[in-house]
Amino acid sequence: MDIAITSGYVVPVDGDPIDGGTVLVSGGRITAVGRDGDIAVPQGAEVVDASGAWVLPGFVEAHGHIGIDEEGIGWAGDDTNEMTDPNGARMRALDAINPADQGFTDALSGGVTTSVVKPGSGNPIGGQTVAIKCWGRSVDDRLLKQPASVKSALGENPKRVYGNKDRLPSTRQGVAAVIRDAFTKAQDYRAKRDHAAAQGEPFDRDTTLEVLVRVLDGELPWCQHVHRADDMHTAMRLADEFGYRLVINHCTEGHLLADEIAARGIPVITGPLMIGRSKVEVRNKTLANPGILDRAGVKVALTTDHPVVPVEFLVHQATLCVKEGMDPGAAIRAITLNPAEIMGIADRVGALRPGMDADVVVWSGDPLDVMSRALRVFVGGREVYTYDEERREGRALDPYYREDRS
Template sequence: MLLIKDGNVFTMAGNKYSRGSILIDKGKIVKIEETIELDSNKDVEIIDAANCWVLPGLIEAHCHIGIKEERKGFEGDDCNEMSSPITPFLRALDGINPMDSAFYNALSSGITGVMVGPGSSNVVGGQWLFMKTDGRIIDDMVVLEPAAMKVAFGENVKSTYNNKNMMPMTRMAIAAMLREELFEAKKYKESKEASMKENKSFEEDFRKECWLPVLSGSIPLKAHAHRADDILTAIRIAKEFNLKLTIDHCTEGHLVAKEIFGSGYPAIVGPSLVSRNKIETQYADYKTPGLLHKEGIKIAITTDHPVTRIQDLTVCAAFAVKEGLDMEEALRSITINAAEICNVDHRVGSIEVGKDADIAIYDGNPLEIFTKTLFTIINGRIVYKADEMKD
């Protein structure tokens, strides 16, 4: 058992404890109270969190950690399969290397959960997953797989295939190819369901089976969309096929905030701690998260690692606060909001009884630049301890 006592606990579940304690057993949170009395006969490890901030482990809702490794060049880059624009059957599970050094940076920043998958060079890039940041075997680290299907609009896709002198070279072609793929996947689903209903044999198609969780609503389309027109195209197509959707990057989202709110879809905003080096990111601004939140849109904040380093997730959230986002909402954007958008809030994202014991402990507000991560806990086990805290 593990007891965190006397901390400034932000549960992200609607309540706070200025001096609270958390009891953990068998990887789960079993009790949260101001004071927890323990049987003296029980073997309990105790963390004295007095004067510390205790939060749920942070969540990065959109990144490429482990699938685009640091300092490895082409050999460590498995992010984009640029040989075909439609590759829904690819699985992030087969491309992520847990040995990527960036996982340590995540742990040392209090980041316990990440949404990872293919990049944005293809119209359909493949299947994403949600995983914990501690471990050596990817299968043991996964929380949800598949967790989303990556689709992309705009500049990246156009550039990739313009260089190959093949379709899609325009936004019209990107939308048309995605519609065609969804149309064929829908026909496949209907045909399979009809065969099963009539007890007929059915030959499964590997390249279409991967669409069934999307069409059933189990997982969303994860849409790379920076420009306002691309955001609206993503919404238009998702509505046409009655699909769930997350709007990832959403750089010009503030220009169409009312329309995004009306769609009911959430936004994962960022990266903003980078240069405006593309036409579609010319209006990138830290004001966007605050403006979207004020419109009533659920937001998460992303580094898009390695575009911005994953350990700078709290810095990105802090800049959003500086530009108008409410402080608590900024914390929610990298904890419970991110968990809800990634469909893993039943396990992570808040400190609640029954949830995974994924917790980050800081010596102050994690959105302040000088704050240090003291402990990172995943599944009830201390996986990171600051040097000055080590025995």
């Protein structure tokens, strides 16, 4: 069905806002964006009157654990870390996501329509991340990109996990050594594999090393969990040594190295921001960090690290960053286009333009105003969440039974 969202304050993100604009949707894709009078609404199209409302692309959560760290059910819903092997490159977050996790409905209520789900930070190499939509019957129905990157961790977490087991790694040098050894083996594996292929000889494949070869070949970015400035330098050192595409995740002390990160062209996914100083590594956290990085020229995305901060509060983190000096437009890009570009899914999500997936959210007002709500949420051109202002309740479309449920 064709849908025309009309008369709203349209924020395409990669273009100027349109006051009194229309977003036209057909076949699950955006087909036109422009002023009301310039867009011909097809006969029979469903018209969504967005007068007085703001219309934006669905938000993109670039680093979270929705569906693999389910809330409220304890160990049974915790599939975040496979902490039996320091090198978990063959592990896939895709295989552990429960699409029935309540967090997905929470995400929709906060205008988040896409999430990059990542393994946790208990291992030096945690596994493969996946980009999915926040609505659909199965994870496969929701799939945007698999894998989207490979997750790795430096610093306190893997040091603590394996130190408690009295095995490698129990120090920062041990964590770096595990990563370095893994890439060295991947280099040797690639050479042997390619030689065998050239000679037409059989070769025993290794699922762990195959993934790391894709990182070495530049196919997959390396999402590095890192908080402290010294650990960021280790991350850069390793990336220089092996030549892979580094994405700094968390980047709590990024404001101390903003000029260096910018000069290297390293993108950053920073957060969670609405937390206390829960461990030594985050003692220098500041809400000013994203704005400082952005002004230095770093491509910045924000993360809730759900469920550390509830995913529906992603936009509130952006608001707090603006309060601490971040440009409002940059804050919106940090939860839409920037994360999509960093994670390689900007051809599908992150902006309102013809050809993009019709993931569109109608807001009651400026989403950076904490009093604004996501009123209507569309994923792939289908309305999947509606907020009833009179009853003051949100309802998500049930992906299993194709009916609305509270």
